[in-house]
Every structure is written in C-alpha cells, then in structure tokens.
Amino acid sequence: MQCRNLGNTSLTVSEIGLGCEGFIDKSWEYTKEVFDLWLLK
Numbered sequence: 001m002q003c004r005n006l007g008n009t010s011l012t013v014s015e016i017g018l019g020c021e022g023f024i025d026k027s028w029e030y031t032k033e034v035f036d037l038w039l040l041k
Contacts, residue, residue, distance in 0.1 A: 003012045023031045 002015045004015060005011065006013045023034075
C-alpha cells in the first residue's frame with residue numbers, strides 16, 4: 001500500500017482512500033465496477 005500526506009497536515013493516508021468521498025451516493029454495483037476496472041490496470 002502506498003501512502004501520502006493529507007494536504008498540509010501531518011496525517012498520512014493510503015492513496016486508495018483519497019477521493020473515495022465521490023462514491024458516497026453511488027450504488028454498490030457502480031463502485032465495485034469502478035474498483036474492478038482500476039484493479040485490472
């Protein structure tokens with residue numbers, strides 16, 4: 001797992017966690033499809 005700093009804070013987060021707030025209102029099927037496509041790269 002690759003990590004990076006969160007903005008100008010000293011918090012470290014995993015890269016996969018960045019941007020996931022965009023999936024809050026999406027269905028499980030849509031979210032799984034997107035992550036499956038990403039994993040195939």
